[in-house]
Amino acid sequence: MKKEVSVEVHNLTATYGGRPVLWDIDFSLPAGQIIGIIGPNGSGKTTLLKAIMGILEPSSGYVKVFDKPLDEVRERVAYVPQRESVDWDFPASVFDVVMMGRYRKSNLLKRTNKADVEIVEKSIEKVGLTEFKNRQISQLSGGQQQRVFIARALAQKADIYLMDEPFVGVDAATESSILSILQEMRKEGKTVLIIHHDLQTVSEYFDYLVLLNTRLVAKGTLQEVLTKENLSNAYGGQLTLLAKVVDIIKKTEFPIREKDVDL
Amino acid sequence: MNTFLDFISFRDPNVIYVVLGMLFVNTSSALIGTFAFLRKRALIGDAIAHSLLPGLCLGFLVAGEKNLIFLLIGAFVTGWLSTFAVDIIVNRTKVKQDAAIGIVLSTFFALGIVLLTYIQQNAGGEQAGLDHFLFGQAAAINRSDVWVFGVIVVLIIAVVGIFYRSFVVVCFNPDFARSVGLPVRTIEFLITSMTVLAIASGIQALGVILMSALIITPGAAARLWSHRLPRILLLAVIFSVVSGIGGAYVSYAKAGMPTGPWVVMFLSIIVFLSIMLAPNRGIVSRISRARRNERKILQENILKAYYQYHEKKQTKKLDQLLTIDQILSIRNFDTSDLMKGIKKLKREGFMLQEGTTYALTTPGQKESKRVARLHRLWEQYLLKRTQIDTDHVHSGAEAIEHIITPELEKELEKELGIEGIPDEDY
Numbered sequence: 001m002k003k004e005v006s007v008e009v010h011n012l013t014a015t016y017g018g019r020p021v022l023w024d025i026d027f028s029l030p031a032g033q034i035i036g037i038i039g040p041n042g043s044g045k046t047t048l049l050k051a052i053m054g055i056l057e058p059s060s061g062y063v064k065v066f067d068k069p070l071d072e073v074r075e076r077v078a079y080v081p082q083r084e085s086v087d088w089d090f091p092a093s094v095f096d097v098v099m100m101g102r103y104r105k106s107n108l109l110k111r112t113n114k115a116d117v118e119i120v121e122k123s124i125e126k127v128g129l130t131e132f133k134n135r136q137i138s139q140l141s142g143g144q145q146q147r148v149f150i151a152r153a154l155a156q157k158a159d160i161y162l163m164d165e166p167f168v169g170v171d172a173a174t175e176s177s178i179l180s181i182l183q184e185m186r187k188e189g190k191t192v193l194i195i196h197h198d199l200q201t202v203s204e205y206f207d208y209l210v211l212l213n214t215r216l217v218a219k220g221t222l223q224e225v226l227t228k229e230n231l232s233n234a235y236g237g238q239l240t241l242l243a244k245v246v247d248i249i250k251k252t253e254f255p256i257r258e259k260d261v262d263l
Numbered sequence: 264m265n266t267f268l269d270f271i272s273f274r275d276p277n278v279i280y281v282v283l284g285m286l287f288v289n290t291s292s293a294l295i296g297t298f299a300f301l302r303k304r305a306l307i308g309d310a311i312a313h314s315l316l317p318g319l320c321l322g323f324l325v326a327g328e329k330n331l332i333f334l335l336i337g338a339f340v341t342g343w344l345s346t347f348a349v350d351i352i353v354n355r356t357k358v359k360q361d362a363a364i365g366i367v368l369s370t371f372f373a374l375g376i377v378l379l380t381y382i383q384q385n386a387g388g389e390q391a392g393l394d395h396f397l398f399g400q401a402a403a404i405n406r407s408d409v410w411v412f413g414v415i416v417v418l419i420i421a422v423v424g425i426f427y428r429s430f431v432v433v434c435f436n437p438d439f440a441r442s443v444g445l446p447v448r449t450i451e452f453l454i455t456s457m458t459v460l461a462i463a464s465g466i467q468a469l470g471v472i473l474m475s476a477l478i479i480t481p482g483a484a485a486r487l488w489s490h491r492l493p494r495i496l497l498l499a500v501i502f503s504v505v506s507g508i509g510g511a512y513v514s515y516a517k518a519g520m521p522t523g524p525w526v527v528m529f530l531s532i533i534v535f536l537s538i539m540l541a542p543n544r545g546i547v548s549r550i551s552r553a554r555r556n557e558r559k560i561l562q563e564n565i566l567k568a569y570y571q572y573h574e575k576k577q578t579k580k581l582d583q584l585l586t587i588d589q590i591l592s593i594r595n596f597d598t599s600d601l602m603k604g605i606k607k608l609k610r611e612g613f614m615l616q617e618g619t620t621y622a623l624t625t626p627g628q629k630e631s632k633r634v635a636r637l638h639r640l641w642e643q644y645l646l647k648r649t650q651i652d653t654d655h656v657h658s659g660a661e662a663i664e665h666i667i668t669p670e671l672e673k674e675l676e677k678e679l680g681i682e683g684i685p686d687e688d689y
Contacts, residue, residue, distance in 0.1 A: 053442040071444065079442035090301065090435045091492045100432050105444045108429050136490040156443070 005067065006031040006160055006191040007052060012061035014047050019250040021047045023215050025061070029208070032189045034182055036196045036206035040235050043213040045195045046082065049162050052193075053079045065160065075104065078158035080149045082165050088145055089138045097137055097148050098124055101155030123154035128177055143174030150178060160191045167196065179205070202226070214246065266516040277402065278515065284404035285507035285526075287412035288468055289477060291419045291461040293503035297482030297496055298423075299458050301434045306361070307346055307455075308478030310368040312462050314345030316375025316471045319396055320382055329393065331411055335463050342459040345371050375471070399470030399523030401511040408467065415464045419457050423496075430454060431492065468511070470523035476530055477503060484534045487541035506530040560665050561596075561604040566613065566631040567638065567664075568593040569623050574688075581628040584620035632684060638664040639685040640675045647679065657689040 008028040014021050022044040029035055037045050050056040052063050054070050065073050078101070101123065102116040124133055127147035132140065137148060146166055153161055166178055182205070185192055196202060202209065202222070209225040211217040211234050218230040273279045299305055315338040322337025323329060345367050352363040382390050395403060404412075423430065432440045433450045441447045458478065465474050485498035510526030539546050572593050573581045590601065605621060608614040613627035623631055641660040645651050651659070667675070676682070 050438070053438075054444075055438050055441045074442075074444040077442075079439060081436065081438050081442075085438065086436045087303070091486065091490050091495055092431070092435060093491075096431075097435070100436070100439065103428060103432060103440075103443055103445065105446070108445065109425055138490065152439075 004031040005029065006065065007193070008064040008067070009048075009052070010062050010064070012048075012051055012058050012063065014044070014051050014056060014058045016047070017250070018253055020214065020246055022051065022058075023246075025212075025216050027210065027216055027219050029191070029193070029210070029219075031066075031191050032186075033207040034186055034192045034194070034205065035208045035210060036194055036202055037210045037212060038196055038199065038202060038234075039212035039217070041197070043234070045212055046164055048212065049079070049164055049193070049195060052162060053077070055079075075156075076159040078153035078156035078161045080153045080161065080163040080166060083142065083146050083149060083168070085164075088140070092137055093134050094124060094129055094137060094140070094148050094151075095120065095133050098151045098155050101152040119157065120151075120155050123151040126154055126181060127151045128173075141171065143170040146170050147174055147177060150181065154181070158190075161185065161193070163192065163194045165195050165197065167194075167198065167201075199231075267512075270512050270515055277405075280404050280406055280409050281401050281511045281515065282508055283409045284412050284468060285401060285511050286504055287409070287416040288461075288465040289481075289503035289507035290500050291412075291416045292465050292474075292477040293481040293499040294423050294496060295419055295454070295457045295461045296478035297485065297499045298430050298434055298454055299478055300482035300486070302454070305479040305483070306364050306475075307349065308458060308462060309475035310345050310349055310364045310371075311342045311459055312466070312471050312474040312478075313368045313375070314371035315342045315463055315466055315474075316396065317341050317371055317378055318375075319466070319471075320375060320378035320393075323382060323386075323390065323393060324378075329390070331408055331467075335411070338463040338466065339459055341371060342463055343456070346455050346459070372471070395470070395521075396466050397470050397472055398521035399466070399468050399473065399526075401468040401507075401514055401522035402518075404468060412464050415460055419461060422453065422457055426450065426453060468507070468522055469526060470521065473523040473527050476527045477507075480527075480530045480534055481506075484530075484537040487537045487544055502530065502533045506533060556665075558604075558607065561600055562608055562613075563630075563634045563665055564594060565590070565596070565601065565604045565608060566623070566627060567634040568596075569627075570631045570635040571688075581623050581631055584617055584622045586620050590621075634664055636684040637667045637672060639688060640672070640679060640681065641667065642687070642689055643679050643681060643685055644675055653689050660689075 005028045009025050012025040013023055025044075025048065037048065039045055047056060051058050052065070052070070054063075063070060065077055070077070098120045099112060099116065102112065102120060121130075121133070124130055127150050129144060129147055129151065132144065137145060140148065146169075150163075150166065153163070167175060170178075182192060186207075194205070196205065203226070206222065208220070209222060210219045211225050211230055213234045217234040218225045218227075269275055270278055273282070296305075296308060299308055318337035318339065318341030319334050320337070321341070322333040322335070325337070326333035348367045349360065349363045352358050352366065353360050358366070379393065382393060392400070392403060429440070429445060429450045432445065433447055433454070437447055437451075440450075462474050462478060465477055469477060481499035481503040482495065484502055485495045488498055489495050506526050506529035509529040510522050510524075513525040514520040514522040537545070540548075542548055568590055569581055569585070572585060572589065573579075573583060575593075576583070587598070587601065590596070591598070596604075605614060605616075608627065609616060613624055613630055614621055615624055638660045641663045642656045645656045645659055646653065
């Protein structure tokens with residue numbers, strides 16, 4: 001029997017201001033694993049997550065989650081954006097933000113119900129912020145803010161979690177809290193995709209890796225991906241030719257794909 | 264004084280219209296403006312307001328008279344076009360948002376002035392008062408205007424009430440909102456439309472030039488007073504309505520005074536007071552916090568000087584009466600500060616006076632030991648955990664001793680395994 005596929009990315013290309021950020025990315029990922037997405041700065045990691053979440057319109061290609069278009073399975077996917085992507089001075093409490101995890105297109109105009117409140121409080125408890133429940137988010141430390149975002153994703157009760165750099169700039173307490181949540185998710189058979197930039201800790205955290213640098217460089221188990229050749233391809237400036245082509249495309253506004261080519 | 268009585272007693276029916284008009288207009292703009300402020304799109308309000316002018320003029324040209332409905336429709340259309348233009352410039356070119364706002368604002372406003380001049384030179388008497396749309400004339404609000412403003416404010420309150428959760432999540436984290444499948448574009452469209460509507464309803468009273476203040480300022484001032492959005496919204500509305508009615512009164516009392524600038528003057532006073540007086544973030548509370556800290560440092564230093572004096576004399580009990588000079592021999596206090604500190608300590612029961620000498624009371628002795636202990640624990644901690652020379656640890660500990668809380672003290676104790684007061688002093 002074939003293993004279940006969690007996320008399938010098909011021929012995905014995304015551009016930013018005319019410059020291709022992701023180019024012909026094509027892979028499927030197994031379900032029930034903790035998957036690390038690694039690659040140098042500007043290699044399109046965040047763009048990939050945004051494209052999977054439908055936040056960003058790809059120039060070509062498509063994404064399927066559990067073999068269905070995202071819109072049909074949205075409630076099974078939770079997204080944790082980068083912590084710096086929002087203004088933490090926004091007037092909201094920890095509870096308010098985690099409650100956003102219960103928002104759906106279908107319940108937006110309704111009041112929160114008891115079941116939602118219970119789920120939210122449990123999620124806050126799991127990240128160890130119960131005593132800060134009513135604290136304003138501006139008065140939290142960076143690590144605590146990251147845990148608020150994780151709690152919001154937990155409140156979504158999803159099957160796949162996409163996290164953008166959850167380990168950046170957090171304290172030891174937050175790191176161990178996130179790690180224990182990941183262990184729990186692994187036990188429950190959830191799939192987690194995490195953007196990560198610290199190669200030192202990769203083998204501690206992940207079961208499976210995606211190595212990215214505008215193009216897919218490698219994917220697979222740790223042994224398969226963490227080879228000298230793959231890493232130097234992604235990090236070692238072996239892709240300078242690719243970068244040069246990217247620059248020309250941007251400068252000349254050249255189309256990245258010919259119209260009559262079959263996908 | 265009589266005009267004031269006339270104003271507040273509503274003896275003049277026009278006053279009722281003006282007050283109701285300001286109440287509705289300012290409530291609308293403060294409510295929706297707070298969301299624009301939280302989305303960091305406050306300046307868009309300025310572009311919208313200036314861009315209403317050509318629309319107003321076109322509305323007048325189409326209707327052939329000053330029909331509020333036509334004027335509002337015209338204003339709404341060009342106001343909306345302006346935000347659309349800003350978005351297109353930002354998305355399609357390298358021009359950043361601040362520059363795009365500047366370009367759009369001045370272009371639309373220039374067009375408006377051209378149209379206004381054309382109307383003034385070519386139309387007959389029915390155009391009189393159209394130039395009030397530049398600076399606003401609240402006195403011109405009449406009965407049917409109040410009805411229109413009333414409908415708009417009810418609409419805006421209803422929209423904010425119904426879509427409250429969506430507005431909040433879109434303002435805070437639009438990417439997340441998109442990720443859970445919310446119709447973010449539609450919600451943004453709704454916020455923008457309500458903003459344009461609120462601004463359009465206010466131009467008669469406030470004028471296109473200053474109307475943006477009503478979008479930006481109330482929310483910004485209210486944010487200083489609270490961290491809770493419902494309270495911020497309420498405060499913004501109160502600030503805005505108070506300023507609106509204040510401005511309307513001045514322009515009522517002094518005939519010919521434009522309303523807009525006066526409303527903005529009142530709003531500015533509220534902002535100024537907010538910056539000064541707001542809890543925690545306000546300047547006054549910062550100054551008083553700094554004062555409190557200074558006082559605490561001074562008092563704890565006096566108490567600690569007693570400990571050091573007794574330690575030098577190798578007496579275990581801290582019960583000696585000291586003269587001012589003896590205290591000064593331990594630490595070089597400013598004498599007038601020292602006297603102030605002692606006075607405060609006496610009042611709080613930590614010190615007592617006999618003639619010209621002073622001693623610690625029992626609680627004072629306890630405090631004195633506590634401060635000395637914290638100082639030396641911190642010195643020990645620095646020496647153990649960091650690379651620091653022994654001649655530098657003292658100055659570091661001098662400030663920290665006043666900050667350490669009882670919880671931190673326990674942790675220090677646990678980590679260093681030291682009970683009592685370390686003998687070493689650096």
